[in-house]
Each structure stands twice: as structure tokens, then as C-alpha cells.
Amino acid sequence: MSLTEDKLIQMYTTMVRIREFETKVEEFFAAGKIPGFVHLYIGEEAVATGTCAVLTDKDYITSTHRGHGHLIAKGGDLKRMMAELFGKKTGYCKGKGGSMHIADVDLGILGANGIVGGGGPIANGAALAAQYRGTDQVAVCFFGDGASNQGTTQEAMNLASAWKLPVVFVNENNGYGISCPTCKSMAVADIADRAAAYDMPGVVVDGNDVVAVYEAVAEAVDRARRGDGPSLIECKTYRWRGHFEGDACTYRDEAEVQSWMAKDPIKRLREKLLEQGILTEDKDREIRDAIARELEAAVAFAEESPLPAPEEVLEDVYA
Amino acid sequence: MPRVPIEITSPVEYLSILKEDGTLDKALEPEIPEDLLLRLYRTMVLGRLLDERMLQLQRQGRIGTFAPIKGQEAAQLGAVAALDPGDWVVPCFRETAAQLWRGTPMENILLYFGGYEEGGRIPDDQKTLPVAIPVASQLLHAVGLGWAARYRKTGEVAMTFFGDGATSEGDFHEALNCAAVFQTPTVFVCQNNQWAISVPLSRQTRSKTLAQKAVAYEMPGIRVDGNDVLAVYAAAREAVERARAGEGPTFLECVTYRLAMHTTADDPTKYRSEEEVALWAQKDPIPRFQKYLLEKGILTQEKVEENAAWAGEAIGKAVDRYEAMRGELGDPLEMFEHHFETLPPTLQEQREELKRTLEAERMESHDA
Numbered sequence: 001m002s003l004t005e006d007k008l009i010q011m012y013t014t015m016v017r018i019r020e021f022e023t024k025v026e027e028f029f030a031a032g033k034i035p036g037f038v039h040l041y042i043g044e045e046a047v048a049t050g051t052c053a054v055l056t057d058k059d060y061i062t063s064t065h066r067g068h069g070h071l072i073a074k075g076g077d078l079k080r081m082m083a084e085l086f087g088k089k090t091g092y093c094k095g096k097g098g099s100m101h102i103a104d105v106d107l108g109i110l111g112a113n114g115i116v117g118g119g120g121p122i123a124n125g126a127a128l129a130a131q132y133r134g135t136d137q138v139a140v141c142f143f144g145d146g147a148s149n150q151g152t153t154q155e156a157m158n159l160a161s162a163w164k165l166p167v168v169f170v171n172e173n174n175g176y177g178i179s180c181p182t183c184k185s186m187a188v189a190d191i192a193d194r195a196a197a198y199d200m201p202g203v204v205v206d207g208n209d210v211v212a213v214y215e216a217v218a219e220a221v222d223r224a225r226r227g228d229g230p231s232l233i234e235c236k237t238y239r240w241r242g243h244f245e246g247d248a249c250t251y252r253d254e255a256e257v258q259s260w261m262a263k264d265p266i267k268r269l270r271e272k273l274l275e276q277g278i279l280t281e282d283k284d285r286e287i288r289d290a291i292a293r294e295l296e297a298a299v300a301f302a303e304e305s306p307l308p309a310p311e312e313v314l315e316d317v318y319a
Numbered sequence: 320m321p322r323v324p325i326e327i328t329s330p331v332e333y334l335s336i337l338k339e340d341g342t343l344d345k346a347l348e349p350e351i352p353e354d355l356l357l358r359l360y361r362t363m364v365l366g367r368l369l370d371e372r373m374l375q376l377q378r379q380g381r382i383g384t385f386a387p388i389k390g391q392e393a394a395q396l397g398a399v400a401a402l403d404p405g406d407w408v409v410p411c412f413r414e415t416a417a418q419l420w421r422g423t424p425m426e427n428i429l430l431y432f433g434g435y436e437e438g439g440r441i442p443d444d445q446k447t448l449p450v451a452i453p454v455a456s457q458l459l460h461a462v463g464l465g466w467a468a469r470y471r472k473t474g475e476v477a478m479t480f481f482g483d484g485a486t487s488e489g490d491f492h493e494a495l496n497c498a499a500v501f502q503t504p505t506v507f508v509c510q511n512n513q514w515a516i517s518v519p520l521s522r523q524t525r526s527k528t529l530a531q532k533a534v535a536y537e538m539p540g541i542r543v544d545g546n547d548v549l550a551v552y553a554a555a556r557e558a559v560e561r562a563r564a565g566e567g568p569t570f571l572e573c574v575t576y577r578l579a580m581h582t583t584a585d586d587p588t589k590y591r592s593e594e595e596v597a598l599w600a601q602k603d604p605i606p607r608f609q610k611y612l613l614e615k616g617i618l619t620q621e622k623v624e625e626n627a628a629w630a631g632e633a634i635g636k637a638v639d640r641y642e643a644m645r646g647e648l649g650d651p652l653e654m655f656e657h658h659f660e661t662l663p664p665t666l667q668e669q670r671e672e673l674k675r676t677l678e679a680e681r682m683e684s685h686d687a
Contacts, residue, residue: 150492150493151492154491154535155488155489158487158523159487161526162524184500185496186499187496187500187537187538188499188534188536189537193537196531197526197532197533197534197535198524199524199526204325
């Protein structure tokens with residue numbers, strides 16, 4: 001599969017946008033400007049980017065507690081995202097949902113989700129609707145290694161397979177469910193092996209190689225669109241930051257973190273694109289400057305927006 | 320990055336020893352002592368006859384809803400026969416024959432399905448848990464029991480039963496994963512009887528086998544002819560030995576068929592054809608095993624008849640004991656017990672109200 005130069009630049013830009021957004025969140029969270037909890041996506045950018053680059057606005061995704069990258073890759077509005085993180089009225093959930101509830105149904109983003117393993121059944125529902133209506137939409141379910149041990153995930157994969165639903169299960173195996181390494185939470189070496197239990201294709205890809213992710217997902221999405229049912233793609237990756245901001249990470253050593261930082265997905269693509277002449281230092285600077293301006297505007301928007309009024313607290317809870 | 324095929328290490332095999340026409344694969348025939356073979360036969364027949372009797376009792380209103388085992392005797396008996404009395408059995412709700420093997424008194428089975436909670440009580444010297452109704456919930460209990468056995472180094476094995484429908488439950492996944500991670504001595508016995516109430520296996524899963532679900536957990540999975548008691552026993556014995564040796568859990572899929580209804584509250588003619596049932600009736604586990612024993616000279620026609628008479632009599636006596644016990648059991652007020660240490664006020668009120676109603680009814684019947 002050959003990716004056009006434009007597509008490669010677009011994917012590179014998305015990865016940088018995610019990285020820079022998360023770096024800003026890290027900064028403002030530490031400064032006490034962002035309430036609640038945030039789980040950063042730094043280091044895993046290639047998974048969301050490579051996956052969403054295959055999809056159209058009409059396709060669906062279900063995200064996780066570590067969802068900022070998925071939302072950005074699917075086209076989420078940085079201003080409304082940042083405002084939501086700041087708890088402001090102009091945010092995606094009117095400032096009342098925070099990081100783990102951001103959704104944009106018009107873009108097919110069916111929501112971040114604080115419930116581990118909560119996305120599978122939702123993705124199935126969206127896929128069932130597409131199948132029933134005869135559209136060619138697909139639903140992508142992002143989930144982590146910890147979620148792969150949840151009963152809901154098995155129920156979702158079984159049903160998707162039994163009903164041949166157009167779903168792509170994209171596993172982001174970052175090695176840890178909070179502090180629990182995968183070797184202590186599952187006896188299989190590869191989560192992709194689990195596809196065998198449902199008679200669906202399962203593949204392992206280098207989750208830090210955006211092109212590999214793109215290719216694997218493209219094949220699975222084609223399959224789903226053709227009506228040939230679901231697939232499982234395991235993307236091996238790593239989160240550079242803690243499980244959440246403030247995690248002391250006493251369960252892993254610095255050498256391990258460093259070894260993964262050396263596999264930085266953005267640096268890898270940047271070098272490759274520079275080498276192939278698709279990207280130049282000037283073009284890179286241009287991309288980064290534009291993103292910096294975009295983020296400045298998003299932060300200013302968030303800071304200047306009002307907080308929701310206390311009397312609005314019970315609004316938007318029930319239809 | 321090129322695609323690298325992953326080598327899947329957990330094997331999935333199929334085992335059949337005694338074919339439906341009674342032909343034996345001599346090379347695979349397990350060595351089973353004669354008394355064990357006879358006990359297996361006797362319990363299969365007892366289970367079948369008790370099942371038939373229970374269906375009559377239910378239709379007469381003498382017991383409540385229950386789940387018939389007809390056709391699945393070999394799947395459950397072959398499995399439990401591989402255990403020691405000190406091992407744990409964690410049933411679902413279609414294991415009457417396994418319960419009989421383990422020594423659950425017949426009247427307890429009748430009491431349970433008659434609606435008397437006393438029937439669910441585990442006799443002090445036994446390690447067979449009561450019936451579990453929520454589908455797949457009991458698998459986790461078997462993992463816990465296995466884990467405890469491993470932790471305490473007791474050498475016990477925990478065997479649990481469930482149906483094909485349970486494999487779609489999240490609890491199934493969590494149980495098998497935990498058992499594999501912690502290498503608990505647990506044997507998962509799936510009685511794949513083709514139907515989860517009215518949902519056929521083809522709508523339950525796309526997998527060719529249920530045994531292959533073990534692959535997801537790096538656990539050995541084996542599929543056996545569940546109507547072949549020799550194959551079930553051989554596979555179960557291997558799984559039990561593996562568990563006892565500290566080599567972890569096994570998933571055993573017994574391919575069988577429920578010849579009767581899901582429960583007595585179900586009408587299977589609404590969703591499956593008579594031809595299908597007739598086809599499976601030919602694969603009945605009892606006649607082929609009986610033929611095997613007759614040919615081996617372990618059983619004679621005379622003994623077959625003797626055994627049937629013995630079973631009928633034992634069942635008759637158990638029904639009598641059950642009906643005698645019913646008179647003394649079943650105070651409706653007991654429904655408020657065993658849930659709370661101290662009853663919450665709303666339940667206290669309800670209990671008082673029921674007590675008054677019952678007393679008033681008693682007075683009325685006295686007056687009348």
C-alpha cells in the first residue's frame with residue numbers, strides 16, 4: 001500500500017498536534033489550571049493517528065480514559081477540548097464532563113470513557129446500526145491491555161464476530177494496566193492471539209510505526225466495509241508519562257522508559273520523511289509553528305471562557 | 320515492518336473413543352477399573368431415570384421448574400469420575416447426574432427444585448457447591464477455590480460446569496484469564512449442548528469450536544465427544560492430573576445435546592426441528608456405553624435389568640422422603656432470613672405483615 005506524500009504529512013502533523021496538545025495539558029495540569037484527572041497519550045500517538053487516518057468522518061470510534069489522542073486524530077476541536085479540560089462552559093461537555101467524557105457525535109467520536117472495557121459494546125451498537133441501515137460505516141474500538149481482560153471486551157468481540165459486525169478492535173498495548181504489567185494480567189504473550197477465540201483475524205503491529213498501524217487498520221477496515229466482519233489489531237506501544245499525571249511510576253524503571261523513548265513514533269516518521277525528502281526542516285518548522293499558534297488560541301479560548309454556573313449542575317444529565 | 324505469523328502454542332485437539340454405534344478405538348481406550356466402569360453405568364442410568372421422574376413430578380406440580388439433563392449424562396459423569404472425593408465441583412444448574420455421583424442426596428436435589436432452600440445446603444462432608452443459576456457466575460468461584468487450594472497447597476482440584484451460552488459471558492473470559500495467569504488447578508468443563516435456551520450455537524459464536532477459546536488464555540483446550548463417556552473421562556483425567564501437578568487449568572469442551580427442554584418452562588418445538596432431535600437421540604450416550612460393557616463382559620442383560628429396578632426403587636424412596644420433608648419445611652417467613660444480620664425496617668414491616676396474613680389465614684381455615 002502506498003501512502004501519498006500528503007497523507008504522510010497529514011499523519012505527521014496529527015502526531016505532532018497530539019504531542020503538543022498533551023504537553024500543554026501536562027503544563028496546565030501541573031499549574032493547577034486543569035481540575036480532575038488527566039491520562040496523557042504521549043508516546044502512543046502513532047496508534048490513534050494511523051487508525052483514524054483510515055477513517056472518514058462518518059465512521060465511528062469509541063475511546064478510552066486516555067482519549068485525547070483519539071479525539072484529535074478523529075478531528076476533534078482543540079478549543080472545545082481544551083475548554084472542557086479547563087472545566088469551562090464552552091467545552092465539549094459544557095465543562096462538566098472533563099477529560100474522560102469528551103464526545104463529538106458529528107465526527108463519529110462516541111466518547112472517551114472512564115470505564116475500562118466500556119467501549120466495545122458501544123462500538124458494537126454503532127456497527128450494528130450501520131449494518132442494519134446498510135451504510136458502509138465502520139466502528140473502531142480503542143482499548144488498552146488492561147481492558148482486554150475485561151468481560152465486556154470478550155462479550156463485544158464474540159458478538160461482533162457472531163453477527164459479522166463492521167468493527168475494528170484496536171488494542172493499544174502499552175505494557176501496563178495502571179501499575180500491573182501485562183505479564184501479570186494475562187498468560188498469552190500477544191493479545192492478538194485472542195482473536196482465535198472468536199474466529200476473527202488478529203494481528204500484532206509495531207504501535208510506534210504509524211505506517212504499519214495505518215496499513216493493518218486499512219486492511220481491517222476494508223474487510224469490515226465489505227461485510228466480512230471484525231478484526232483485532234494489537235498495537236505494541238508505550239506511554240511515556242505515568243498512568244495519570246501525578247503517578248510516581250514506582251512500578252517501572254527509568255531504563256525501560258528511556259528504551260521506549262528511543263522508539264519515539266514522531267521522531268521515527270520525521271527522520272523517514274526528511275530522508276525521503278517529503279519533509280524539510282523548513283516545512284517541519286512551519287507545521288510546528290502553526291500547531292503552536294493553534295494551541296495558543298485553544299488555551300486562550302479556554303482561559304477566557306466562563307465557568308458553568310452552579311445552578312446548571314443538574315442540567316444535561318437526563319434528556 | 321513485515322507481518323510475522325504468531326505461533327500459537329496452546330494446542331486444541333478433538334477426542335472420540337467410543338463411536339455412536341458402539342465401535343471402540345482400541346488404541347485410545349482408557350484403562351478404567353471394572354468397578355468404576357460399573358459405577359459410571361449405574362449413575363448414568365440413575366441420572367436418566369431420576370430426570371424422567373422429575374419431569375413427571377414437575378408436570379404434576381410436585382416440584383418446580385428444573386433443567387433436564389437427558390442426553391448429557393456422559394459429559395458430566397465422565398468429568399466428575401476423574402476427580403477425588405476431596406476435590407471441588409462447582410455446578411451450574413444442569414448437573415443432576417454429577418451431583419448424584421458426588422453424593423448429593425437425591426432428596427436434596429428434589430428439595431432444591433421443589434423450592435426449598437434446604438436442598439441447596441452442602442452436606443458437611445462434601446465439596447460439591449449448590450446449583451448456580453446466574454450463567455457463568457460459578458466459573459469465578461471455581462477459580463477462587465482453585466487459587467485457595469494452590470495457596471494452601473492442599474492438592475485439591477476445582478472442576479466447574481457450564482454450557483455453550485456461558486462462553487459468551489464476560490465472567491467466562493475473566494475466569495479463564497485469571498485461572499491461566501495464576502495457574503490455578505481448575506478444570507473448566509463446557510457441556511456444549513448446542514442450544515442456549517433457544518439460541519443455537521451458530522448464533523452464539525463464530526468459532527469452529529469452543530475449545531479454541533482456550534487459546535486466548537494460553538491454556539490447553541480439548542474438544543471431546545461429550546456423549547462418549549470414555550473420551551470425556553480420558554480428557555478429564557488428563558486435565559485433573561495436570562491441575563494437580565501444578566500445571567494449571569484446562570478447558571474441556573464436551574460436544575453433546577440436550578434431548579429435552581431447556582427447563583420445564585420451555586417448549587423446544589418452537590425453535591428446533593424434530594429431525595435434529597432424532598438425529599441426536601441416535602447418539603445417546605447410554606446405549607453405546609451399555610453395549611461396550613456388555614461386549615467386555617462387565618455387564619450382563621440380567622444386570623442391566625437389575626440395575627434399572629434398583630434405580631427405580633431408590634428414586635421412589637427418595638421421592639417419599641422428599642414429600643415427607645416438605646410437610647416440615649417451607650415456612651414462608653424464612654424468606655427473610657440469611658440476607659441481613661439485622662433486617663432493615665422496610666423488610667421488618669413486610670415480615671410482620673406476612674406473619675399477620677399467615678396467622679389470619681390459619682384462623683380462617685380453623686373456623687372453616
